[in-house]
Each structure stands twice: as structure tokens, then as C-alpha cells.
Amino acid sequence: QVQLQQWGAGLLKPSETLSLTCAVYGGSFSGYCWSWIRQPPGKGLEWIGEISHSGSTNYNPSLKSRVTISVDTSKNQFSLKLSSVTAADTAVYYCARGPGKLGRNYYYYMEVWGKGTTVTVSS
Amino acid sequence: DIQLTQSPSSLSASVGDRVTITCRASQGISNFLAWYQQKPGKVPKLLIYAASTLQSGVPSRFSGSGSGTDFTLTISSLQPEDVATYYCQKYNSAPRTFGQGTKVEIK
Numbered sequence: 001q002v003q004l005q006q007w008g009a010g011l012l013k014p015s016e017t018l019s020l021t022c023a024v025y026g027g028s029f030s031g032y033c034w035s036w037i038r039q040p041p042g043k044g045l046e047w048i049g050e051i052s053h054s055g056s057t058n059y060n061p062s063l064k065s066r067v068t069i070s071v072d073t074s075k076n077q078f079s080l081k082l083s084s085v086t087a088a089d090t091a092v093y094y095c096a097r098g099p100g101k102l103g104r105n106y107y108y109y110m111e112v113w114g115k116g117t118t119v120t121v122s123s
Numbered sequence: 124d125i126q127l128t129q130s131p132s133s134l135s136a137s138v139g140d141r142v143t144i145t146c147r148a149s150q151g152i153s154n155f156l157a158w159y160q161q162k163p164g165k166v167p168k169l170l171i172y173a174a175s176t177l178q179s180g181v182p183s184r185f186s187g188s189g190s191g192t193d194f195t196l197t198i199s200s201l202q203p204e205d206v207a208t209y210y211c212q213k214y215n216s217a218p219r220t221f222g223q224g225t226k227v228e229i230k
Binding site (some may be wrong): 008035037044045046048049050058059060063094099107108109110111113115116 | 124156157159161167168169172178208210212214217218219220221222223224
């Protein structure tokens with residue numbers, strides 16, 4: 001059973017860079033889409049972005065200028081970097097995996113989720 | 124970008140009631156819609172994908188329908204363990220936007 005284990009700094013000051021990593025255990029790394037989602041306190045889910053099986057990335061337009069998602073296939077890990085954080089970036093951050101290829105097509109809903117990392121931005 | 128609007132934002136129903144949540148897309152997305160359940164303090168869980176396909180292990184009282192712009196999540200007989208916030212998500216193209224959520228409580 002695939003599991004996603006995530007970690008990263010939980011307390012940041014404004015203007016710093018958020019950096020989170022998600023490691024994949026118990027399953028293949030290749031052939032899937034890897035995503036990041038966040039949830040501010042008391043609010044709904046916000047899709048941050050993804051890196052696909054082919055290595056291409058897509059980002060939420062509202063965050064695109066500050067976000068980078070990358071993979072390290074040698075370690076079965078993928079990462080999120082969000083620069084110039086403010087208090088508005090305070091949230092629980094989740095990593096997630098899509099179902100991969102079903103039939104002839106790839107699909108991009110979130111089938112497996114990490115447990116979440118709470119990130120607080122405060123001076 | 125395509126927006127998803129869920130209704131209602133919250134509801135309260137009795138155990139055994141039939142509960143329906145609606146998700147409306149601002150443009151057609153075929154059947155590229157998923158539903159997630161998030162219990163208080165927990166990680167979101169995939170319930171339904173392709174608008175109507177039940178994820179493995181999800182109780183059969185959950186069902187989904189719709190195509191194009193209008194979608195529905197139905198709980199046929201509400202149970203106490205169904206207290207949660209439910210989110211729809213489009214995945215036909217990026218950005219893979221979520222709806223704002225519907226909070227379901229027991230009356």
C-alpha cells in the first residue's frame with residue numbers, strides 16, 4: 001500500500017521560502033502525477049500545483065510566480081518551494097498522488113494523500 | 124479559469140435522511156469531477172471519481188451523478204460517521220480547482 005510521508009519547516013518568518021518534501025513508500029514513483037494542496041485554518045482546499053509523469057508542471061495561477069514543484073526520482077521524493085511567504089500562506093500543506101494511467105489516459109484527481117504539514121508564517 | 128460552486132454551504136439532516144450536495148462548474152468539464160470527504164481534523168479522502176465511480180472501499184450509500192456543468196453527490200441514508208465537509212474537484216485540466224466545500228452535520 002503506497003504511503004506518502006511529508007516533512008518540512010513548520011514555522012517561517014515573512015519573506016522566507018517554504019520548503020516541503022514528500023517521500024513515496026510502498027509503491028512505484030514513475031508514471032504518476034504528484035500534487036500539492038493546502039488548507040488555511042478553517043477554510044477549504046486549495047490546489048497549489050502538480051508535476052506529471054512526464055516531468056511537466058502546472059501551477060495555480062494565483063501562486064505561479066512563487067511556486068516550484070520538483071522531483072528527485074533517485075529518492076522517490078517530490079518537493080514544494082513557495083517563496084516570499086506571508087501570513088496568508090499559513091496552512092496545512094498536503095502532498096498527494098493521482099491514479100496514474102487508467103486505460104489509455106492519465107488522470108489527475110487525488111487518490112492518495114499525505115498526512116499534512118502545518119506551516120505557520122509569523123514574525 | 125473554470126470555477127466550481129457547491130450548494131448548500133452547510134446542511135443539517137437526521138440519521139437515515141437522504142442528503143444531496145450539488146457542484147456546478149462555470150464551464151463544461153465532461154465527467155472529470157471527483158468528490159472528497161474530509162472529517163474534522165483528518166486528511167481528505169477520495170469518495171468518487173469520473174463523476175459517478177465509487178472509489179474502492181467507499182460505502183455504497185454514497186453515489187455521484189452528472190456531466191457537463193452540473194453534478195450531484197448523494198448520501199442515500201445519512202450515518203453519524205458521515206459528519207464531514209465534502210469537496211468537489213475538477214480535473215479535466217489545470218488548475219484542478221476545488222469547490223468551496225459543504226459541511227454536513229447531524230440534526
